[in-house]
Amino acid sequence: ETGVTQSPTHLIKTRGQQVTLRCSSQSGHNTVSWYQQALGQGPQFIFQYYREEENGRGNFPPRFSGLQFPNYSSELNVNALELDDSALYLCASSLGSATGTYNEQFFGPGTRLTVL
């Protein structure tokens, strides 16, 4: 198993609410990427943080926001939850550089979000 952890494991929210998901990166890693995985689909890139700065964003609306802390852990915040936000949210940590890197991304176990 990787050293990447996520909390909580499962979460149930209602439409319109806000949620915060957390990710602790593997020791020595400075980059965290967040992915949304809908049932039966591949993970879709939400955004990436490199040394506390956003370093790329996928095709997700602004109500998806994030943060990376000095210890390189990260949060994903989703406002105004919609039914379609129900998915497995995965974070992945890696050792990145300012110019981009091809080092392996280590995934956490994910947070299963259900929006009712």
Next chain:
Amino acid sequence: GENVEQHPSTLSVQEGDSAVIKCTYSDSASNYFPWYKQELGKRPQLIIDIRSNVGEKKDQRIAVTLNKTAKHFSLHITETQPEDSAVYFCAAQEGGYSTLTFGKGTMLLVSP
């Protein structure tokens, strides 16, 4: 942006047979191509990866081939075993970022 197509969506084989999963990508700037295995309810785990300066890579029963001209890469699993049953995802990484674009996955079922 990058687009990754993966085929087939499901693949059923008998134990001991070989399995091949194919992916194509759209961005010629992509230079890194990992394959992940995801068992039910678990996180994706890297099983093999290949960089653009290499045409083929092997690791025991698993191999990956890359054709940069045609922009496609394939996963080959030989002597399949029931524990190989899982969903396999290919991905491509665009230059300049560490983000990955994933295919939609292939559910591999290996029957004893």
